[in-house]
Structures are given as structure tokens and as C-alpha cells.
Amino acid sequence: MSFPSSPPIRTEYECVPPVVQQTDLPANHAGLGRLLHRLHWRWLNKLAILGLLALGWELLARWQNNDLLLPTFSATIVALALDLANGELAQRIGVSLLMLSQGYLLGTVGAFLLTSLAIGTRIGRDLLDTLTAMFNPLPAIALLPIALLWFGLGKASLLFVLVHAVLWPLALNTYAGFRGVPETLRMAGRQYGLAGLRYVWQILVPAALPAIIAGLKVAWAFSWRTLIAAELVFGTTSGKGGLGWYIFQNRNELYTDKVFAGLLAVIIFGLLVEHLLFGVLERLTIRRWGMQR
């Protein structure tokens, strides 16, 4: 029994395929061009989203017509530009940034030490497990009253809450990253005689970099919001307040447009850090290495 239409029997043949050079194809150049094109589109998309949000804000504020509650987008931009021009906002941002970078650095070093201890020893692991379970869910701001009692109104209190905001999420992510390093990679490292800190630096850290960068991002967001909130709560130290203090002070004086300008500055700074700092870091490392898409 055969199929109603059986396939025909064809003649066999052999041939020598033509020589094709990979370089003959314009694929490489077009690929790069296409990539740039796509990057452009992504940027355009993001700008369009921001533009629409701004437009919605402007329309809502005009319809509301109450400068005290909701200033227009354009008024906020004017306030932002004015205070940037006269240097007040720039100085506030500078104060906040200095504080943030110190707290962030301290927290990062702490997280690295804690996770190194945790992979080296069993007691370190239990310590990390317990501490992160206890403190990671604890909002940094909730520690502020204690910090004020212990360290007074000043830099030390802010550093305390900042380190708290950075340390736990970063340690948790880093440790998860370390534990996810493939077994064969670990064995390879140990065969070459790597041990201790050399093993951590040359095998674990680069292999866990996707998780570490994710942790750095979370820690950055936590620390930035903690700092702004802490500055709002206890404001200035020796007359030099940061961005949070700027927002708080202007609310007290009912300069709502400046309050919004301060918030906008917080948001813009966040966008810059995310896209420039972390974006570039990811492109230079984990995307280049094919560890992240």
C-alpha cells in the first residue's frame, strides 16, 4: 500500500560548494548600524514616555489651577533652573552626594567582608543568614531615632542609617551570587591553587557579578531614598542641609514649585545613575561577557 501521492524518486548528485568568505558579507557593518539604530529607538521610546508624563502633569496642573497644591511642569522646570543657576540646588545636591558616597562605600566594604566571611566559614554563613533575616526587612528610617540618640544630630547618624540601607541587600545578593557559581568553575579555580581572597577575587566575584550588580543597584536605590527621607526628618547639620532638607524647607515656606523641583532633582539623579553609571558598568562587564542579555 502506498500514499496517494508518493514522493518522486530523484537523481542523486554531488558538488563542491563555492568558496564564500565571511568578510564578503556586509553583515558586520549592518549589524553595528542596526544596533545603533535600535539603541536610538530605545532612547527615543524612553524620552517619549517621559514627554507624555510631563505633558499629562502640565495639563492636570492647568486644569486644577492651584499653584499651592500642584504647580505646573513648566513652573517646576523654571524653579529648578533658577535654583540650579543660583547655586543653591547644586550645593544641596553636593551635600547629599558626598554623604551618599561615603555611606555607600562603607556599606559596600562591609557587605564584601561579611560575604567573604560567610563563604569561608560555617559560623560566618550562619551569621550572615541570621543578620540579613533580622535587619534586611527593617526600614533604615525606623533606626533613625536610635541613631539620633546614639550619635546625635550629625553626619554619624546619617552614615549609620546609610550603611544599614546598603549592607543587607548587597550582602544578600552577593552571597546568593557566590552560591550560584557553577561547581566546575569553583573546582577549576581550586585546581590552579587559588585560595582565600585570591579565590574570591579571581573566581567568585567575577562569576557572581550579575548578582552583585543587581545588589549594588538595589543598595543604591535604598540608600538614596533613605538619605532623602532622613534629611527630611532631621534636616540640616550645621546649616548645610542636603536635597531632602531643601524639599522640607521649601514646603514649610509653601514654595510648592521648589518642592517639586527638589523631587524632580531626586528623580533625575536616579535616572542618571541607573542609565549612565550602572548601564555603562553592565555593558562593559556582564553584557560583554554574555552573562546577561
Add this chain to the structure above:
Amino acid sequence: MSATAFKLVEAHTEPSPLLQLNGVTLDYAHSGQRILATHEVDFSVYRGDRFVLLGPSGCGKSTLLRAVGGFHRPSAGNILLNGSQVRQPGPDRVAVFQEFDQLPPWKTAKENVMFPLLASKRAGKHEAAELAQHWLNKVGVDKFANSYPHMLSGGMKQRVAIARALAMQPEILLMDEPFAALDALTRRNMQELLQTLWEEVGFTMLFITHSIEEALVVGNRILLLSPHPGRVRAELNSHQFGMHSMGSSEFQAATQRIHGLLFGDAHEAAVSARRARS
């Protein structure tokens, strides 16, 4: 024992083995239980050997290799390399694994080959770079020296891993099913490459596989292990077989023989059970 056999042993003063396993019993913990991986395994590997451990999954061959690598301590028996006990991992026993993630993704092919040389302080930066280029040439990936592993095919990655291992000039090369994750055509190529390299460089290797054909082609001596736990079933010679002998009648016979040794009992039991039922 006949007198002539005795004389033969007398005539050749046998070289001492490079690697010696005496009554090695390995176990590991699994959800609170000790599970036996191998039971009193003995074998000796001599310099220049392509020694194959062959057996079905569950015969503890990977655990054996890890023990030789120094990653797993025997619960009984001992492992001697050059007469001294293996206690920890070291650059004199470099492994090539089946998994592609053995290559650090943040290093190019060349940097990957340089990595162990630098990490173990075997060579300076300049010398390591030269050695890396040399070995990448040998395995035929010199064109991709500056590519990152994610840009390479599976076969290319395994070539880099082999280059990386050989550049270290280890006493013994440990190969844990290095071609098992490759497609059949690439596997064939890699087996050929390994044979060429062995003829040119003359290294010693311990090779693990679950493929009878691969064992016969790659090895000169085969240790058969039976599973649950791994115990020695036989030790056979296969130096007479190579890539060219695949499909020959002797090769078929050897395959059949090994198959019988590994599965014979189970096969006969299944047949008799079927007979009893009908």
C-alpha cells in the same frame, strides 16, 4: 600459573605506576544518609596511559575522578600520585569537564588558557601569552583567541578547555565525559583531535565515559565498573583500536563483550523473567 608467564614478568622490570588507587571506597551524604559511590576500587595508571573508566550512570566514575582531583576524600583506601598521597586539588592534575561553564565567561579564549598559568605562578604574563597562543594553535582555535566563551560553539569551548589543561603540562589529565554534551559529528572530531594531541604531546590521561565506542577509540586500557555502588568488573586492553577501527569486526566483538560484561546479568535475568511469565 605456568613457568613461562612467570619468566615474562621477570624479564620486564615494570615501571612504577604514576597513579595508584588501592581499595578506594567513596561515599557522600545525601539528605542525611551516607550513600556509597564506589566500593574498594583498585587500579593503576602508568605514564602515557589513556586510561578509561567506563560504566553506566551510578557507577561512581565521576566521584572517582573527583577523588583523584583531590576534591573528594576516600572513606577507605588511598590514592597515590607518584607515590605520595593525594590530599587536595593541585595544578599537577588538571581536569576538563563536560560542562561548558568551566570556562570563566569574563575571559577571552586566550585569557582562559593563560589563567591557570598565571594563577599557579607557573609563568609570567609574557610567557603565559606565548604558551596560550601555542596551545590554541594546537587545538585549532587560534582564530578565536580574542573571543569570549559565549561567542564560541560547544566544540570550540571544549577545545579551549583542553588547551587550557594541556598548557599546564599536568602529570595527569582528568577528563570527565568531556565530549558528552557535544553533537555526534563534533564528538567524532574531538576524539580525533585528542588522539592527534596524544601522539604529538604524549600526555597521561584518565578519561571517563559512558560510551563503549568512545572508550575503545580513545583509550588504551579500560576499567569497567558496575553500578550501585561502583565496583571493578574488568580491566581490558583497547590499545589496538583507534578511529580507523570503528565498524571492524574485532571492534564489534569488543563492543559486544563489554556490553555483556556490563549488562549481561541484567539482560539474562530479564530474558528468563520474560520466559517464566509466558
